[in-house]
Amino acid sequence: MAIRRIVTDNDAALYKVARHVEHIDNRINTLIDDLLETMYDANGVGLAAPQVGILRRVAVIDCGEGPVILINPEIIHTEGEQGCMEACLSFPGKNGYVVRPSRVIVRAQNRDGEVQEYDATGLFARAVLHETDHLEGRVFLELITEPPEGYTEDEEQETEKAVIE
Numbered sequence: 001m002a003i004r005r006i007v008t009d010n011d012a013a014l015y016k017v018a019r020h021v022e023h024i025d026n027r028i029n030t031l032i033d034d035l036l037e038t039m040y041d042a043n044g045v046g047l048a049a050p051q052v053g054i055l056r057r058v059a060v061i062d063c064g065e066g067p068v069i070l071i072n073p074e075i076i077h078t079e080g081e082q083g084c085m086e087a088c089l090s091f092p093g094k095n096g097y098v099v100r101p102s103r104v105i106v107r108a109q110n111r112d113g114e115v116q117e118y119d120a121t122g123l124f125a126r127a128v129l130h131e132t133d134h135l136e137g138r139v140f141l142e143l144i145t146e147p148p149e150g151y152t153e154d155e156e157q158e159t160e161k162a163v164i165e
Contacts, residue, residue: 001033003041004052006089011053014090018048018055018135021071024113028058028071032111035060036067044089046127048134051090059131063124073108073132076117085153086130086140096144097151100129 007013021028031054039047039060048059059070080102087095104125107117120128130140 001030001037004034004038006038006042006047006051007053008090008092011090013050013053013055014134014139015137016050016055017137018050018057021056021058021109024071024109024111028056029111031056031058032060032069032071036062039089042089045123046131047089048131050134050137057135059135061124061127061131063127065124068118068124069110070106070108070128070131071110071113073106073128073135075104075129075132076107077103077105078129079103082122082126083145083147083151084126086126086143088130088140090134091139091141094141096141097147098140098143099145100126100143104128106132 031049035047035049035052038052045063046059046061049056057072059073061068078101081099082102083097083099085095086098102125103121105117105119106128107115110116
């Protein structure tokens, strides 16, 4: 395992669509391990392969319940709405208010190639959407809006820091 360099700002990899993973092999498993180590080292809750310059459809997330591996993720369903502040390891020092669905169902392969579905809410839903956006070449800066009148970050639940890294 190794800590990889997180690409930042205007790196072209952040704005390109990642390629489908055809075979889960040692290279993909090494990438997963490196993404996890890099994410934990940077105190993030999610990291996608394009954020380390690799244009493959692989992302990792850990919102405090243990790591979730998403290979070739596909959003199956979204519903509801939640808005809060987001940030990103690829855009240090930048954050903004982003509205996203409050619930998302995502289907993806795990590192063993098994297809799994996750019914995600709250921070986990935000992280899934944030990281799958990276796989589509979209970044959170494109989604920033003005917070509703009277909004304060204190309104966000303490147990769900809504900052996606």
